[in-house]
Amino acid sequence: MYNVVIGVDDNEERAMACARAVADLPGDAAEKRVTVLHSFTDNPSGASASQIASVRDVVDFFEDRGVDVEVTESSGDPADQILDAAEEMGADLIVVSGRKRSPTGKALFGSVTQTVILNAKRPVMVAGDTDD
Template structure:
C-alpha cells in the first residue's frame, strides 16, 4: 500500500487543487492511502482540523475518487511537522502547494515548500499556485 501525505494550509482552492492533482495521477485508489494534514501555527481557539474547509474539501475530492482518507491536525513549525508526519506515516510522497512570493518575501518569511523539498529524501509533489 502506498501512502501520500497531503499537507494543506487554510486556502480551500489550493487544497482542492492538491487533491485533484492526486486524482489526476490515476493511482489505484484501493492500494493508496492519503493522509490530509494541516499544521496549526497559531490556534488559540482550539479549532479541530475537521473544522477547516480546506481539509473537508480536499477529503471530499479524494473520497469521491475512491481513496481511503485520514485527517490529522498538528501544531508547530510547518516544515518540521510535515517532515515528522511523513516519517511517522512512512509516506511515499508528500504533496504541498506553493505560493508566489517575492525573493524578499521568501527571505523574510521562509518557504514551507522550499523547506520540505530541501529537507526530505521522499518524493515531493508541488502543486503550483496557478493550478489552484
C-alpha cells in the first residue's frame, strides 16, 4: 500500500493538479491510499473540509478511480499541519501544489510549499503549477 498525504487549499485547479499527479504514480488504484488534508486558517462559518469545493473535487476524482481516499481537516499553519499529518499517518509521500510565477519568482515556491519541502522527513512531490 502506498500512503499519500495531499495538502489541499481552496484552489480547485491546484487541488486537481495534485490529484492527477498521484493518479499517475506507478501501481494500481488498489495499491494507493490517499489522505486529503485541508487546514483552516480562518473558519468563522464552521465549515467542514468536505464542504470545500476543491476537497470534494479531489475526493470524487479518486473515488471514480477506485482509490481509497479519506478527508482530514485541521486548523492552524497549513505547512505544519501537512507535516504533522504525514508523520502521524506514516505517509510514503507528501503532495503539494506549485504556483505559476514570474521568471524571477520561479526560484521560489509559495510559503506553504517551501516550508513543507524544507522541513519534510519524507519525499515531497510538487504538482504542476497553474495560473492563480
